[in-house]
Amino acid sequence: MLTLGIETSCDETAAAVVRGPGEAGVELLSSVVASQDDLHAHFGGIVPEVASRRHIEMIMPVVGEALQRAQAEWDDLSAIAVTVGPGLIGSLVVGVAAAKGLAIARGLPLVGVHHLEGHIYSAAIDSTLTFPSVVLIASGGHSHLVLMREHGEYEVLGRTLDDAPGEAFDKGARLLGLPYPGGPALAELADSSAGRVDPLPRARLPGSLDFSFSGVKTALARLVKEQELDAEGRARAAAAYQESIALSLAERAIEAAEESGYLPIVAVGGVACNRRLRALLAAKAEEAGLPVIFPDTKLCTDNGAMVAAAGAHKFGHAGADSLDLDCAANLQLRSWPRAEQD
Amino acid sequence: MLILALETATERVSAALVSDAEVRAAWHAETAGDLCRRFAPHIAELLERGDADFGEIDLIAVGLGPGSFTSLRIGLATAKAIAHSRDVPLVGISSLAAMAWQVRRRFSGLLCPVLDARRGDLYAAGYQVADGAMHQLQSEVAAKPQALAAALRQHGYPITFFGEMAPDQARALEDLCPKDWKVVRDTVRPDAPCIAELGRLRFESDGGDDLASLRPIYVRMSYAEERFDIDLGLR
Incomplete structure (x- = not known):
């Protein structure tokens, strides 16, 4: 069984074809991503109408x-x-209208995928999800900790109270005068810093598994304002900032996995490409004796393969969606309805 | 020749299945932000009513606006997907041209279809009909009534304004009209059968449009481009 996945929730136009799922997850046959970074760089951020036009x-x-x-x-x-949401509504409708056009013209079943379950199922490409497990989704627009007991069964354990980590990276990059898109540029600058750095002061949210990244952003803003930073100083500030964000994500993920019964951790989303986060989370998970799984970095940023993978699994478990499927800028992650058994 | 035509420039969206100039099935509806949800099922149902299969379609004609950016993209994405997956040629037609075609026998002189473009502007264009063929004398613009009248005056024909406009826009146009111009108050909106007919004529003359690069007639840049004074060439 082949599934075509289409993703247009933000500023990448993406499509992919997967086969399966079989015993080794879904097999990736193709994945095409057209990035729009060149367009949005003019404005220092994503312009929704420009994204839709591309x-x-x-x-x-x-x-x-x-x-x-x-x-x-x-x-x-x-x-x-x-992908039917969440995302930029003008971008989402292009993908959804195209998917529906293809579905009616070729008589194919249509499956709506939540963007976050797309990220989750990036870990089911040429690999399988194990249950139960705790998924850390860290991306430009989202940070969630999700407990999964079964395919399509989601329990949100924690989420960000303010910025998403990718957003925090971009805002930090702007404070340091780095070009758009800022996240990868900040990580590169941070990696150029020699030696150990201490993280910036971080928000503590005792008794919850939520995140907050606004405090560390304020700390960086103050540092940049109060000190004349030379090149090495800027690199160390970037490293300290990255360290704070990576530590928050890694510590919370470990906490969630331990509290849920020492479960394996799956780390997905664009920020899961970050080398420092990968190293920290791997080290802390090893210390705690927990397995941790990262998908290939190419599958972490927005792509069609993850949507195809989620759609292929969802189709098998819950069947197709109706042709009057809607999309929405704000959309809660919901567990799949179960297809009726014979 | 079996033509599927889609039109989504205004809140009155429509679709038609036209076979050799005869409308086999047509559908229209007023939408309020739910076009993406409702459009595809209605097209599938339209084909059923017209007793046709997607594989039998010879040409897809789509209204390109100007109009609501998001609605136009929903119509165009749907049209592109059907055309691409069925390997059928696609032709994009100005929705204003379709409006002029619809009234070409009712009015004479320079036909000026208008649609409300918000911000006090009108989307408009100018067409002249001679020997059964329609020629575009004024390209699509978004302009205040005064600027529109000034641009059209230079063509030297009596003008008929018609379409869908707010009462104050109609009044503003009437105040600008010399004796031999007129403003028609009855609402005229683009309709899919006219898109089909103009699509057939265009296809017969030039074989249609490039599917990938076909874009709506936006007329306007995005607000960000205007504000930053950067033209990304996406119009």
């Missing part, structure tokens, strides 16, 4: 390329999966 021009070339690279014909497909 999506409508990229959507069919990207879908066509995904099919071609997978050497798949329309008749080979079994389902079409598409």
Whole structure:
């Protein structure tokens, strides 16, 4: 069974084809991502109308390329999966309208995928999810800790109270005068700093598994304002900032895994590409005796493969969605309805 | 020739299945922000009513606006997906041209279809009909009534303004009109059968549009481009 996945929730136009799921998860046959960083760099951030205008021009070339690279014909497909939110509404509707157009024209089942479950299922590509487990989703727009007991069963244990970690990275980068997109630039600057750095003061939220990144942002703003930072100083400030964010994410993930019964940890989302977070989380998990799984970094940032993977699993467990499927800028992560058993 | 036509520039959206100039099935509805949810199921149902399969479609014609950016992209993404997956040619038609085509036998002189473009502007264009063929004399613009009238005056024809406009916009146009111009108060909105007819004519003359790069007729830059004075060439 082949599934086409389409993702247009933010500023990447993406499509992919996967086979399965089988015993080794879904097999990735193709994944095409058209980034818009060049456009939004002019404005220092994502402009929704600009993103939508690029999506409508990229959507069919990207879908066509995904099919071609997978050497798949329309008749080979079994389902079409598409991100239905959360995200920029003008961007979402381009992907959803295209997916529906394909579904009616080819008579294919349509499966709506929540963007966060897309990220979760990036760990089910050429690999399998084990249950129960705790998933850390850390990305540009989200930070969630989710307990999964079974495919499509989500219990949100904690979330950010203010910025998402990727957003925090971007804002920190702006404070340090780094070009857009700031997250990777900040990480690169941080990695250039020699020696150990202490993290900046961080928010403590005792008795909860929530996150907060506004305090560390304020600390960095104060540091940049009060001190004339030379090149090494800026690198050390970036490293301290990155350390704070990575520590918050890693410590909370370990706490959540321990509190839920010493469960394995799966770390997904664009920020899960961050080398420092990977190293810290791996070290702390080893200390605690917990397994930790990271998907390939290429699958962590927004892509169509994760949507196809989530859609393929969801189709098997919960069946197709109706053609009047809606999309929404704000959308809660919900467990799948179970298909009726015979 | 079996043509599927889609039109989503205004809140009155429509779709039609047209076979050799005969409308086999048509659908229209007023939408209020739920176009993405409702559009595809209605197109599937339209084909059923027209007793046609997606594989039998010879041409897809789509209204390009100007109009609501998001609604236009929903229509165009749907059209592109059907055309691409069925390997059918696609042709994009100005929704204002479709409005002019609809009234070409009712009015004479320079036909000026208008739609409310918000911010006090009108989307407008100018067409002339001669020997059964329609020619565009004024390209699509978003302009205040005064600037629009000034731009159209230079063509030297009596003008008929019609379409969908707010009462104060209609009054503003009437105040600007010399004796031989007129403003038609009855609402005219673009309709899919006219998109189909103009689509067929365009397809017969130039074979249609490039599917990938076809974009709505935005007329306007995005607000961010205007504010930062950066033209990304996305119009």
